Amino acid sequence: xxxxxxxxxxxxxxxxxxxYCDFRDQQEQTATNILGAILMQLLVRGEVPEHxxxxxxxxKGEVGGRGLRLPxxxxxxxxxVSILSQVFICIDALDECLPKHLLELLGTMKEVLEExxxxxxxxxxxxxxxxxxxxxxxxxxxxxxIPKMHDIRRYLENKLEMDPEPVAMxxxxxxxxxxxxPERVSEMCVGASIVPISCMILY
Amino acid sequence: MDNTTYxxxxxxxxxxxDCNNVTNSHNKIINVNNAIPDENPEIMQxxxxxxxxxxxxxxxxxRLDGVGNWFLETDQFREWRSKEGGADKxxxxxxxxxxxxxxxxx
Numbered sequence: 001x002x003x004x005x006x007x008x009x010x011x012x013x014x015x016x017x018x019x020y021c022d023f024r025d026q027q028e029q030t031a032t033n034i035l036g037a038i039l040m041q042l043l044v045r046g047e048v049p050e051h052x053x054x055x056x057x058x059x060k061g062e063v064g065g066r067g068l069r070l071p072x073x074x075x076x077x078x079x080x081v082s083i084l085s086q087v088f089i090c091i092d093a094l095d096e097c098l099p100k101h102l103l104e105l106l107g108t109m110k111e112v113l114e115e116x117x118x119x120x121x122x123x124x125x126x127x128x129x130x131x132x133x134x135x136x137x138x139x140x141x142x143x144x145x146i147p148k149m150h151d152i153r154r155y156l157e158n159k160l161e162m163d164p165e166p167v168a169m170x171x172x173x174x175x176x177x178x179x180x181x182p183e184r185v186s187e188m189c190v191g192a193s194i195v196p197i198s199c200m201i202l203y
Numbered sequence: 204m205d206n207t208t209y210x211x212x213x214x215x216x217x218x219x220x221d222c223n224n225v226t227n228s229h230n231k232i233i234n235v236n237n238a239i240p241d242e243n244p245e246i247m248q249x250x251x252x253x254x255x256x257x258x259x260x261x262x263x264x265x266r267l268d269g270v271g272n273w274f275l276e277t278d279q280f281r282e283w284r285s286k287e288g289g290a291d292k293x294x295x296x297x298x299x300x301x302x303x304x305x306x307x308x309x
Contacts, residue, residue: 036251145299
């Protein structure tokens with residue numbers, strides 16, 4: 001999706017920032033750190049704008065610390081976004097974020113959006129985070145993600161082509177794989193199963 | 204303080220052991236003391252210890268071309284992507300159970 005945004009026809013300069021939440025990294029993935037990683041990607045050609053440099057130097061001068069506080073981060077992010085013509089922010093797997101970090105993150109995104117309404121925010125997560133998202137963003141667009149039969153087939157065909165041991169494959173086994181797995185996956189999704197499909201179809 | 208220092212550089216010819224080729228030269232080295240040290244890496248580190256680029260590369264590598272393209276054809280994506288919508292169309296939420304392919308949407 002992110003690459004799609006970058007590849008698309010662009011009549012103006014766009015800035016795209018993304019972040020992948022990961023439950024294994026929950027403690028370090030605080031709202032401030034996530035927003036910092038996003039901000040870094042928005043710095044055009046890696047140049048640090050003066051307003052960011054000023055906050056940095058002020059923090060460095062303070063006794064005992066250079067720790068970055070959320071309010072400073074919010075201000076820096078808002079200012080950085082406001083001077084760019086079009087910003088896309090993509091955050092994946094919100095459900096893997098600790099609840100308190102998630103709320104701060106969404107709250108900041110809301111502030112950014114209020115100041116720069118052209119900003120586009122793309123979020124993914126399990127259905128249960130919808131309540132938090134609705135709390136901050138109403139209205140919002142939503143798309144349910146269900147694996148498509150032809151996507152699964154395509155994926156399986158690719159994996160079969162890359163089979164490291166093709167002699168062990170027969171036409172009938174190949175036919176069964178291409179028929180049964182997509183059917184089962186579709187049944188699972190209709191039944192709102194929580195079995196990760198990727199585990200089934202990945203080698 | 205003098206910003207200019209001089210260094211004697213000596214090179215000895217190695218081609219002929221009987222010959223002592225000694226070249227003296229003054230290489231002028233200018234120390235630019237008033238240059239701003241590059242603090243950008245320090246600022247980047249201060250902004251965040253997290254770097255999502257590695258993960259993005261993994262996703263990019265693991266994705267199969269064409270899979271997930273349906274998403275780009277949805278009305279919701281088009282409304283979100285178009286600039287006409289304003290703040291009402293600013294947030295797009297894709298939801299689904301684990302493993303359905305949210306990360307790999309195209």
